[in-house]
Amino acid sequence: MPAPEIPGQPPFPSNPLSVDHRNEGRFSVSWNHRLRTSRDTLDPSNPVLTDLLPHGEGPVRMIAILDRGLVEARPELPAQVEHWAEANPTLVRLVGEPLTVNGGEECKQDFDVFQQTARAINERGICRKSFVLVAGGGAVLDAVGYAAASAHRGVRVIRMPSTTLAQADAGVGVKNGINAFGKKNFLGVFSPPWAVVNDTNLLTSLSDRHWRSGLSEAVKVALLKNPDFFDTLCSVAPQLRSRNLDTMEHVVQNTARLHMDHIIEGGDAFELEIARPLDFGHWSAHKLEQMTDFGLAHGEAVAIGLTLDLAYGAMMGLLPESILRRTRRCLLDMGFRLSHEAMNNHETLLEGLREFREHLGGRLTITLVQDIGRPIDVHEIDLSVMRRAIEAIQKADINESSRAG
Amino acid sequence: MPAPEIPGQPPFPSNPLSVDHRNEGRFSVSWNHRLRTSRDTLDPSNPVLTDLLPHGEGPVRMIAILDRGLVEARPELPAQVEHWAEANPTLVRLVGEPLTVNGGEECKQDFDVFQQTARAINERGICRKSFVLVAGGGAVLDAVGYAAASAHRGVRVIRMPSTTLAQADAGVGVKNGINAFGKKNFLGVFSPPWAVVNDTNLLTSLSDRHWRSGLSEAVKVALLKNPDFFDTLCSVAPQLRSRNLDTMEHVVQNTARLHMDHIIEGGDAFELEIARPLDFGHWSAHKLEQMTDFGLAHGEAVAIGLTLDLAYGAMMGLLPESILRRTRRCLLDMGFRLSHEAMNNHETLLEGLREFREHLGGRLTITLVQDIGRPIDVHEIDLSVMRRAIEAIQKADINESSRAG
Numbered sequence: 006m007p008a009p010e011i012p013g014q015p016p017f018p019s020n021p022l023s024v025d026h027r028n029e030g031r032f033s034v035s036w037n038h039r040l041r042t043s044r045d046t047l048d049p050s051n052p053v054l055t056d057l058l059p060h061g062e063g064p065v066r067m068i069a070i071l072d073r074g075l076v077e078a079r080p081e082l083p084a085q086v087e088h089w090a091e092a093n094p095t096l097v098r099l100v101g102e103p104l105t106v107n108g109g110e111e112c113k114q115d116f117d118v119f120q121q122t123a124r125a126i127n128e129r130g131i132c133r134k135s136f137v138l139v140a141g142g143g144a145v146l147d148a149v150g151y152a153a154a155s156a157h158r159g160v161r162v163i164r165m166p167s168t169t170l171a172q173a174d175a176g177v178g179v180k181n182g183i184n185a186f187g188k189k190n191f192l193g194v195f196s197p198p199w200a201v202v203n204d205t206n207l208l209t210s211l212s213d214r215h216w217r218s219g220l221s222e223a224v225k226v227a228l229l230k231n232p233d234f235f236d237t238l239c240s241v242a243p244q245l246r247s248r249n250l251d252t253m254e255h256v257v258q259n260t261a262r263l264h265m266d267h268i269i270e271g272g273d274a275f276e277l278e279i280a281r282p283l284d285f286g287h288w289s290a291h292k293l294e295q296m297t298d299f300g301l302a303h304g305e306a307v308a309i310g311l312t313l314d315l316a317y318g319a320m321m322g323l324l325p326e327s328i329l330r331r332t333r334r335c336l337l338d339m340g341f342r343l344s345h346e347a348m349n350n351h352e353t354l355l356e357g358l359r360e361f362r363e364h365l366g367g368r369l370t371i372t373l374v375q376d377i378g379r380p381i382d383v384h385e386i387d388l389s390v391m392r393r394a395i396e397a398i399q400k401a402d403i404n405e406s407s408r409a410g
Numbered sequence: 411m412p413a414p415e416i417p418g419q420p421p422f423p424s425n426p427l428s429v430d431h432r433n434e435g436r437f438s439v440s441w442n443h444r445l446r447t448s449r450d451t452l453d454p455s456n457p458v459l460t461d462l463l464p465h466g467e468g469p470v471r472m473i474a475i476l477d478r479g480l481v482e483a484r485p486e487l488p489a490q491v492e493h494w495a496e497a498n499p500t501l502v503r504l505v506g507e508p509l510t511v512n513g514g515e516e517c518k519q520d521f522d523v524f525q526q527t528a529r530a531i532n533e534r535g536i537c538r539k540s541f542v543l544v545a546g547g548g549a550v551l552d553a554v555g556y557a558a559a560s561a562h563r564g565v566r567v568i569r570m571p572s573t574t575l576a577q578a579d580a581g582v583g584v585k586n587g588i589n590a591f592g593k594k595n596f597l598g599v600f601s602p603p604w605a606v607v608n609d610t611n612l613l614t615s616l617s618d619r620h621w622r623s624g625l626s627e628a629v630k631v632a633l634l635k636n637p638d639f640f641d642t643l644c645s646v647a648p649q650l651r652s653r654n655l656d657t658m659e660h661v662v663q664n665t666a667r668l669h670m671d672h673i674i675e676g677g678d679a680f681e682l683e684i685a686r687p688l689d690f691g692h693w694s695a696h697k698l699e700q701m702t703d704f705g706l707a708h709g710e711a712v713a714i715g716l717t718l719d720l721a722y723g724a725m726m727g728l729l730p731e732s733i734l735r736r737t738r739r740c741l742l743d744m745g746f747r748l749s750h751e752a753m754n755n756h757e758t759l760l761e762g763l764r765e766f767r768e769h770l771g772g773r774l775t776i777t778l779v780q781d782i783g784r785p786i787d788v789h790e791i792d793l794s795v796m797r798r799a800i801e802a803i804q805k806a807d808i809n810e811s812s813r814a815g
Contacts, residue, residue, distance in 0.1 A: 028444075028445040028446070028447075028667055029442065029443065029444045029445070029672075030443050030670065030674035030675075031440055031441065031442050031443070031673075031674070031675060032443060032674045032679050033438040033439065033440040033441075034438065034439055034600075034679055034680045034682070034739075035434070035436055035437065036436065036437060036438075036682075037434060037436050038434065038435050038436070038437060038800050040433040040434070041431075041433070041764075062758075066646040090637030116521075123590060123591075123597060124591070125595075126589075126595070127590070127591040130768055132767070132768045132769065132770065132771030133681075133769070133770060134770075135561075135771060151560075153554075154599065154600060155587075155597045155598060156596060156597060157596065157769050157770075157771070158587065158595070158598045158599055158600055158681075159586065159600070159680075160771075180563065181561065182560075185528060185532070186529070186532040186533075188532070190529060190563070191528070191561060191562065192560045192561060193560060193563045194559065194560060194563055194564070194599050194601075195439075195563055195564070196599075203723065229630075237583060242554065261433075262433055265433060265435065266435075269437045270435075270439060271436035271438070273562075273735045274437050274439055274574060275439045275563075276538075276563075277439070277441075287581070323604070329411065362537070363535055363537045364537065364538070365537065365538060365539075365562075366537030366538030366540060366562070366565075368540030376668030
């Protein structure tokens with residue numbers, strides 16, 4: 006008996022070996038990206054957080070996960086979260102006490118925070134339409150976010166980044182993940198948060214180092230996208246160093262917005278293609294973090310990485326040296342150190358190029374700028390010139406430090 | 411000194427507490443979904459696999475990961491993969507020997523296969539533009555797929571499903587994951603594969619049980635979407651039971667295609683909204699699998715789950731009883747058993763409704779059909795009627811068995 010013919014489908018060919026019924030199609034998935042900047046967002050009179058919750062469907066279940074470092078700096082935070090939820094019983098039901106997890110890069114070194122998050126989502130009955138509110142630095146957002154994106158294949162996450170770096174950069178991104186096999190962010194997923202709430206007041210309790218740390222990403226995104234913003238950063242760098250909160254809010258907000266616009270308008274939010282212009286300065290930054298056992302914070306490493314790639318670009322005649330000089334001045338005025346003894350190990354540092362290529366895949370793509378606001382992709386690096394650039398950076402920093410001191 | 415005004419951005423309001431700069435945008439990500447049906451796809455003369463690889467960019471790196479059960483049934487498989495790659499040196503470079511991993515539902519019960527996959531991707535230098543070729547049953551595709559979707563936030567995966575169930579259903583889906591906290595697929599992500607290659611010849615080495623198992627998903631998708639296909643299934647059920655390969659290929663191909671069309675045309679591939687019509691019959695199926703410690707295969711449980719929900723629908727007057735009768739006859743002709751002693755534990759089974767709701771989130775949504783090809787969503791279940799439906803199913807099966815015997 007021959008195989009039956011199913012209406013609308015081709016009949017079987019006589020020779021089954023030649024069967025090759027192609028079927029192919031393209032589909033899209035869409036997300037909203039929501040960014041809010043405010044202060045005292047847990048004050049029940051501030052509507053920013055509650056406005057983000059679904060209205061008219063009864064209260065959503067929510068768990069709060071807080072970065073231990075943040076809770077140590079702000080012991081009142083768990084009670085504030087509970088108080089905010091209690092004040093909005095028609096919109097939100099906080100399930101259980103806020104969970105405090107270890108923060109900093111260490112929380113990405115294993116599955117501990119991932120597992121704590123997944124377990125809480127399971128035990129407290131958080132479903133795909135329920136919420137995880139996570140407040141903390143970029144590392145906690147990354148690890149909690151990966152677990153929240155995996156549990157039930159993704160529950161809704163409101164990120165409340167607590168550092169300048171996380172508010173300006175990681176918090177508004179669509180990446181989540183942890184480190185594995187000694188490689189930063191080796192395991193993770195692209196998963197847009199439900200919303201990002203940048204509460205500027207959270208920045209006041211930061212150490213000077215973490216206050217400063219997000220500013221190198223601001224310089225990076227300004228170099229790539231906006232000459233006016235770059236000029237502004239150069240002029241307000243001393244104010245930023247002296248911890249002017251209004252200025253910082255303005256800078257963080259503009260950086261986050263440029264980053265967000267890149268995701269929304271860039272056409273490749275999940276980086277399925279090649280170009281990753283926001284990785285400017287990052288190949289060496291990631292490697293330096295790893296080489297210093299994360300003694301260098303991400304933002305500190307990015308400040309060095311940007312300067313290094315600009316120095317390389319200037320030596321190669323790809324960009325005017327004035328950009329390098331202005332960027333160095335700006336970063337130094339912000340308080341960054343622009344070299345590190347780990348850079349003396351040129352060959353290990355240069356392995357970062359290979360690892361960077363391997364992480365992205367395909368051929369090497371390094372983003373530089375030919376002028377401020379005009380990024381270019383470079384696919385080959387002259388290693389001897391890069392070695393000279395490393396040496397130049399190390400020396401320039403010594404000169405600069407002695408001048409400053 | 412006032413905060414600087416950045417061109418194109420609103421100036422700072424005078425009262426920082428009123429700061430609430432909204433920013434919101436929508437973005438989309440697109441994927442190609444590629445499905446191929448063929449035979450002897452590892453034969454170097456068959457172009458189906460190589461046609462899926464990028465051409466003109468030099469060979470892509472690839473690792474092959476094989477289901478142990480498949481390799482035991484086909485010991486020649488690893489050599490075939492190597493031979494295929496060696497015959498196409500300009501397109502593919504197989505890195506290392508094919509990796510064999512444990513299969514079956516057990517491989518989803520912990521992180522072992524996930525970790526083996528992630529480690530191989532790391533050690534063998536697989537990047538985002540490189541490939542994982544994974545051949546096996548649905549469980550291996552799920553666990554390997556979750557790891558491959560996580561490593562570097564996603565490397566390219568070609569799935570070669572080796573069971574009727576995986577070829578017709580899971581293989582063509584966009585879900586990956588493992589079980590956790592006693593819940594099926596608790597951890598996972600949506601991540602479309604680069605391509606799905608259904609090699610019909612792989613089905614010949616299946617046990618009768620696994621040969622049959624995919625057919626309940628065929629019945630399900632026919633009930634939801636295509637009355638003609640349902641008629642065909644009813645008429646060819648005995649041929650399918652007697653292992654006619656051409657007929658099976660046709661049925662698998664049509665089922666996979668209907669599933670794929672649902673993903674491409676359904677508008678909600680990542681299930682960000684509520685409706686999940688393909689879950690018809692699945693609330694009890696998932697629970698029965700868990701209650702029997704996966705002694706019931708997924709397809710076997712789905713056959714029961716479909717019948718149960720149709721019986722409930724008939725009792726509620728939502729659908730004509732003839733659909734229930736025809737579906738039962740079709741499934742019995744295929745060789746399915748339509749009850750299980752685990753069903754005697756009504757209350758535990760009914761917990762599946764709660765778990766199902768919790769996994770999806772929001773209010774309960776159960777898909778039934780009001781007629782063949784006409785799905786409806788039901789948001790409330792009358793538990794006393796459902797208990798009666800369970801009892802009826804258990805009795806009908808006994809009658810049916812005694813009639814058959």
